Amino acid sequence: MSLELDLATGLLYLLVFPGFAFLFVYGLTAEYLDRKLYARLQNRVGPPVVQPLADFLKLLAKESAVPEDATARIYNAAPWTGLAGVFTAMLYVPVWSEQAAFAFEGDLVVVLFLLSLPSFSLFFGGWYSGNVFSRIGTTRTITQLFGYEIPFFLACFAPAVAAGTLSTSGIVAFVEANPLYVFVLLPAFAIALLSLQAKLERIPFDIPEAETELATGALVEYSGRKLALFRLTKDVELVVGAALLSALFLGGPAPAGAIEGSVGLVAGVVVFFVKTLTVIALLTVLKAVVARLRIEQMVDVFYRVLVPVALVQIALVLAVGLYTNGVIP
Amino acid sequence: MSEKASGTEIPVGPQHPSLKEPANFTLTVDGEVITGAQMKLSYNHRGIEQAVLSKSYIEAIYLLERICGICSHAHTSAFTQGVEELLDLEVPPRARYIRTLIGELERIHSHMLWLGVAGHEIGFDTLWQYAWRDREIVMDLLEEITGNRVHYSINTIGGVREDLTDEHCETILEGMDDLAERIDFYQETVPNEETVRMRCEDVGVVPEDLAREYCAVGAVGRASGVPTDVRKDAPYAAYDDVDFDVITDDRGDLLARTVVRIGEIAQAIRIIRQVAKRIPEGDLKASAKPPQALLAQVPEDDVVSRYEAPRGELIHYVRADGTDTPARVHIRVPTLANWPTVVESLKGSYIADTPIVVAGIDPCISCTSRIGVETDGNHGGENAFDLDELREYGIEWYDDRSDVERPSLDGDERTVSGGTRGDRA
Numbered sequence A: 001m002s003l004e005l006d007l008a009t010g011l012l013y014l015l016v017f018p019g020f021a022f023l024f025v026y027g028l029t030a031e032y033l034d035r036k037l038y039a040r041l042q043n044r045v046g047p048p049v050v051q052p053l054a055d056f057l058k059l060l061a062k063e064s065a066v067p068e069d070a071t072a073r074i075y076n077a078a079p080w081t082g083l084a085g086v087f088t089a090m091l092y093v094p095v096w097s098e099q100a101a102f103a104f105e106g107d108l109v110v111v112l113f114l115l116s117l118p119s120f121s122l123f124f125g126g127w128y129s130g131n132v133f134s135r136i137g138t139t140r141t142i143t144q145l146f147g148y149e150i151p152f153f154l155a156c157f158a159p160a161v162a163a164g165t166l167s168t169s170g171i172v173a174f175v176e177a178n179p180l181y182v183f184v185l186l187p188a189f190a191i192a193l194l195s196l197q198a199k200l201e202r203i204p205f206d207i208p209e210a211e212t213e214l215a216t217g218a219l220v221e222y223s224g225r226k227l228a229l230f231r232l233t234k235d236v237e238l239v240v241g242a243a244l245l246s247a248l249f250l251g252g253p254a255p256a257g258a259i260e261g262s263v264g265l266v267a268g269v270v271v272f273f274v275k276t277l278t279v280i281a282l283l284t285v286l287k288a289v290v291a292r293l294r295i296e297q298m299v300d301v302f303y304r305v306l307v308p309v310a311l312v313q314i315a316l317v318l319a320v321g322l323y324t325n326g327v328i329p
Numbered sequence B: 001m002s003e004k005a006s007g008t009e010i011p012v013g014p015q016h017p018s019l020k021e022p023a024n025f026t027l028t029v030d031g032e033v034i035t036g037a038q039m040k041l042s043y044n045h046r047g048i049e050q051a052v053l054s055k056s057y058i059e060a061i062y063l064l065e066r067i068c069g070i071c072s073h074a075h076t077s078a079f080t081q082g083v084e085e086l087l088d089l090e091v092p093p094r095a096r097y098i099r100t101l102i103g104e105l106e107r108i109h110s111h112m113l114w115l116g117v118a119g120h121e122i123g124f125d126t127l128w129q130y131a132w133r134d135r136e137i138v139m140d141l142l143e144e145i146t147g148n149r150v151h152y153s154i155n156t157i158g159g160v161r162e163d164l165t166d167e168h169c170e171t172i173l174e175g176m177d178d179l180a181e182r183i184d185f186y187q188e189t190v191p192n193e194e195t196v197r198m199r200c201e202d203v204g205v206v207p208e209d210l211a212r213e214y215c216a217v218g219a220v221g222r223a224s225g226v227p228t229d230v231r232k233d234a235p236y237a238a239y240d241d242v243d244f245d246v247i248t249d250d251r252g253d254l255l256a257r258t259v260v261r262i263g264e265i266a267q268a269i270r271i272i273r274q275v276a277k278r279i280p281e282g283d284l285k286a287s288a289k290p291p292q293a294l295l296a297q298v299p300e301d302d303v304v305s306r307y308e309a310p311r312g313e314l315i316h317y318v319r320a321d322g323t324d325t326p327a328r329v330h331i332r333v334p335t336l337a338n339w340p341t342v343v344e345s346l347k348g349s350y351i352a353d354t355p356i357v358v359a360g361i362d363p364c365i366s367c368t369s370r371i372g373v374e375t376d377g378n379h380g381g382e383n384a385f386d387l388d389e390l391r392e393y394g395i396e397w398y399d400d401r402s403d404v405e406r407p408s409l410d411g412d413e414r415t416v417s418g419g420t421r422g423d424r425a
Helices: A003-015 A020-041 A051-061 A072-090 A107-127 A133-164 A168-177 A186-199 A224-249 A261-289 A295-324 B047-054 B056-066 B072-087 B094-121 B124-146 B166-192 B194-200 B210-215 B218-223 B254-280 B291-295 B333-347 B351-360 B388-403
Strands: B008-012 B025-030 B035-038 B300-309 B313-319 B326-332
Touching: A003 B056, A020 A261, A051 A224, A072 A107, A072 A224, A072 B388, A107 A133, A107 A168, A107 A224, A133 A168, A133 A186, A133 A295, A133 B008, A168 A224, A186 A224, A186 A261, A186 A295, A224 A261, A224 B166, A224 B210, A261 B124, B008 B056, B008 B210, B008 B351, B025 B351, B035 B333, B035 B351, B047 B056, B047 B326, B056 B072, B056 B291, B056 B326, B072 B094, B072 B300, B072 B313, B094 B124, B094 B254, B094 B351, B124 B166, B166 B194, B166 B210, B166 B254, B194 B254, B194 B351, B210 B333, B218 B254, B218 B313, B218 B333, B254 B326, B254 B351, B291 B388
Parallel strands: none
Antiparallel strands: B008 B025, B025 B035, B300 B313, B313 B326
């Protein structure tokens, strides 16, 4: 393949699919579906289709003030870093086949790191905005980060251990070849779902922004364009997180991955939508049926319950691996 | 005010998302734990007690009804019952039953509203939406009977203004059947939902001795094991003719208050069913005389009237000077009686519990708002002002405000920049 063609496909990946344009549209659509389903579960009507876009554009048009007490540079840069992180992460997550847009051995670690960026950007933005509610919110963001990252990493490493690779594409190929692993990995999938919910700061883990306690916490001072970026980050993070979970635990494009040619491509994308929307729907239902926890209760649940379960899951995966390789009779 | 505790100070209110009305809590926090709490009330002087003095007893009913949008019937009932006592009027049974009916419908609508708000405060928005949807059953009934959703205007001195038809009774019974089903659902699910338990159990605990010491009223007192209920202790309207239980609990936490309030809704349904089935025939008013003729007979006397409002014991004091306007009306609302327990139970709680602890007493700030002046005790050695002194004090206070230091955050050096955000005395 010539260098020009490489560059062109690279740009296509980056800007159109599965990069910027696709994530923007799918992120807003996911927000709409999330809000609509949430509303229907609560017996409300819910927003119209264009509401997320209208909210986004309206915020763009509004004044984006910087508080007097804020450290302006960090305050202004924070929204961009989180957004850049989640957009980049998507390039390493397989969408239409087992092969992601870009892949190398160990890209799973990079994806996990990039998915942590929004929390850190929220921390820096909130901490340096010079508001007491923001500070409490950011302290909670970081406390919560320590709570969910370890179970989340452990859960994501379970399929990696099974596949013997740290490449997301490699894991997808492995689970596709051994579909029964989807069932072996179910506990890890559940842990990853809960951790993702905590990562996205949604009920019952919306402790850092807790509207009724902290008036949205870290985001208190943000307005206009910068707030719009933070909200877009949340939407895109939801989609990327769902895509990562469907790739790691649900076999990515399987069973469409085996189909050759452009039909396979389309089928792969359809399967991608079905699986990611299932993950999003699960997160929405969880949001609708519980109350918000307190920060110490959240950390308690994650450390006391989810970490041991994740460790048992990895042991289980190892045992299954040894069994299938004939080491254990 | 109280002693200064070290740590970060968080102002909650007068504008805060968890408070829909103005009140201020200054919380001193150490990490996530509240070490000190102070409260300020009365950001909004409404002047209703003063305004009533320029109205006749009849006009006063409509003004007092507007003290609160939730317990409007409680205020008019307490006032009219007081005036009836002054006039020595015997309210006919049918009118007493109608008053009971409206009062209990109002209690259901207030408690359902609270249940929704409590759900929202602990981040359980689905409970909020469900409770408010089911509350519409009662709102529709109230609208059908009285023509209004919140200000029913049904009380008048000596009786009620609207009659209840047989069709009304049937719709009420149907509505109660629907509602009873929903309440069974809440009684079963809400106290047993794991996250609700985690957020409400052992939170904002008011032990029985504290509840007695601070004279907690209504559901707050009953959830702490103090079985006070004016409906049983000093029955008014038709409460001595109907069967109902006073719901109590001895845990004193927020879960207990939730259970008590849901239980009270169930009891209210029971009362309403009895009223709708057994309402006697008869007159609506004690006397056929025009109201002006009645008012001409008001003697020179005073009276204290008690009523069990949805939030607890409501007291109206009325002093009559023999004219057709009251000489003094003073109102002690239940929220005022319950505030001290909030300040006490906030100490030692988590910041995250603030909204639900505050909302736990079902505060009504529009009821509570009276004029409140902090004095330094230097005005003639008394905490009393006449109007001119008060005006002078106000001017001085606002002049001094520009010199007030802004609160500091963790030892941050912060400059004084006029009266902007976060500024307080």
